[in-house]
Every structure is written in structure tokens, then in C-alpha cells.
Amino acid sequence: MSGSIPFFIGLENLPNRTMTTFPKALVASAMALPGVPSQAEVLKSMAAGEVPQVNLDQFDMMAYMTIHKQLMEYAGQNLLTTSKASKVVPEKDVQRVLIHSRTPEVGYGQFMLVNGLVNNGHSVCARPEEMLRTMRDDYTGALDTAYGRGFSYARTVDHTKLALDCHGPWDYYLLLAEGGDTYPEPDVEDTKQAKHILAINWDDMKDALLPAPSVATEYFVRELV
Structure with a gap:
């Protein structure tokens, strides 16, 4: 709702009957975009007290905006109170x-x-x-x-x-x-x-x-x- 796509560490391990309406596939596709650090890289940066960095030279902004639009539409239909x-x-x-x-x-x-x-x-x-x-x-x-x-x-x-x-x-x-x-x-x-x-x-x-x-x-x- 703040207008960004969450980076969800351990998303693939989410139990089947927990957060059942969370848009796992959309978030996973955003996390897999070129230039986005892996979960291992993010965890390593966090452990060192550093902010994980996106490689903007490789990052596909058009694909990100497409996923972002789909995610906001999904949230409006499924995740509001x-x-x-x-x-x-x-x-x-x-x-x-x-x-x-x-x-x-x-x-x-x-x-x-x-x-x-x-x-x-x-x-x-x-x-x-x-x-x-x-x-x-x-x-x-x-x-x-x-x-x-x-x-x-x-x-x-x-x-x-x-x-x-x-x-x-x-x-x-x-x-x-x-x-x-x-x-x-x-x-x-x-x-x-x-x-x-x-x-x-x-x-x-x-x-x-x-x-x-x-x-x-x-x-x-x-x-x-």
C-alpha cells in the first residue's frame, strides 16, 4: 500500500495455509528481475548492517512497473479490510x-x-x-x-x-x-x-x-x- 513491491525473504517456504491470499507469484516474479539481489545477498548485506543494492544497469524498470500495476490491482481487489x-x-x-x-x-x-x-x-x-x-x-x-x-x-x-x-x-x-x-x-x-x-x-x-x-x-x- 506504500507503493513498492516487498522483498519477502523465505517466500518459497510460506506454509500453504498461511497468508493464503498473498500474491506470492507476483512478488516472486519481481524478486527474480535482473539486477535484483538474491535472498542470500540480501541476508548478507543485512547481517553486515548494509542496505542491499539493486544493479540499476541490469534492472528492467518496464517489467517492474508492469508487475507493480498488477500487484496494486490485486491488492485493491483482495487485500483491503x-x-x-x-x-x-x-x-x-x-x-x-x-x-x-x-x-x-x-x-x-x-x-x-x-x-x-x-x-x-x-x-x-x-x-x-x-x-x-x-x-x-x-x-x-x-x-x-x-x-x-x-x-x-x-x-x-x-x-x-x-x-x-x-x-x-x-x-x-x-x-x-x-x-x-x-x-x-x-x-x-x-x-x-x-x-x-x-x-x-x-x-x-x-x-x-x-x-x-x-x-x-x-x-x-x-x-x-
Whole structure:
């Protein structure tokens, strides 16, 4: 999204069920362009505290720009928060969504989900209610203790798009696990009032096999090998 193609060390070793929508082939083709240092050369430069250099005499700028355009088009269609959130809650109609976590502070998983849901036009509430406060664009508090000090997510969501009425019934009740915490205990009333109950595990491989709540009918996991 910053307008450059990433150099991904170990890309060929990425597990099949990790980063499944990442454009591996496009990135690999850019890394293989003439003049681009090999992974071994990049690692050697990094170990020496040096910046790896591209040989501009050999570099194929036209091919790079072609790959770059394809990569940006792919990212726009597949990697934005809106496209990821639509895999959880379809975009077709406005849905009332409740996200529920043990974590009182929003993390990157919750942020990406809520950002996508809100910008897809859905009505979103949270339990605990204060979870989303740092991402509201009208938040005026300090960010020293916020997760990652709020980098990239703080004050980025239009607060007028967040729901004011946080009472059911719900179209979607999303139970989230993140930050090493287990899933929250599903609320009985919210469970009764929800049309769809989903479990989402935002943790990495260490907690990837965390058992989902039995009330969930669908299960999304960030990483699984």
C-alpha cells in the first residue's frame, strides 16, 4: 500500500495455509528481475548492517512497473479490510454486527475486521464497549498504552459510522480470540438473538488450534499449518 513491491525473504517456504491470499507469484516474479539481489545477498548485506543494492544497469524498470500495476490491482481487489471483512459478513445488505472479545483494547485483528465492516456499511458494536475507543476518529485520549501505540489504526474510523444502539437482535455475533486470550464466554441473550454466530481466531500459529465455542457455526483462523 506504500507503493513498492516487498522483498519477502523465505517466500518459497510460506506454509500453504498461511497468508493464503498473498500474491506470492507476483512478488516472486519481481524478486527474480535482473539486477535484483538474491535472498542470500540480501541476508548478507543485512547481517553486515548494509542496505542491499539493486544493479540499476541490469534492472528492467518496464517489467517492474508492469508487475507493480498488477500487484496494486490485486491488492485493491483482495487485500483491503473491506474485501477481507466481506468474507465474514457479506456486503449485500446492511447487517447488525456484534464483536465480542476478552481483550479490552482493540488489536490489529479487531481493527482490520471492524474497519472493513464499517466501510462496507454495516452497523458494528463491541463487547466490551470501550474496545473500539482508540480507533474512533474523535478519540482524544493518549495512545502511550494503546496496542502498538495505535500505529496505523488509531483515530482512523469515522465514529458516526459506528452503531449507537448496542442492543440486539444481531445479524452476526462474532466471537474473537486475540493476544493469547481464549474466546469470551458467549453471552446467552446475544446468542439467542443472533442469526449467525461465528468464531474468529486472530492469533498466530502458537494458538491456532484454540477450540472454538460450540455455539459457533463458522470458524475463521488467521494461521494454520
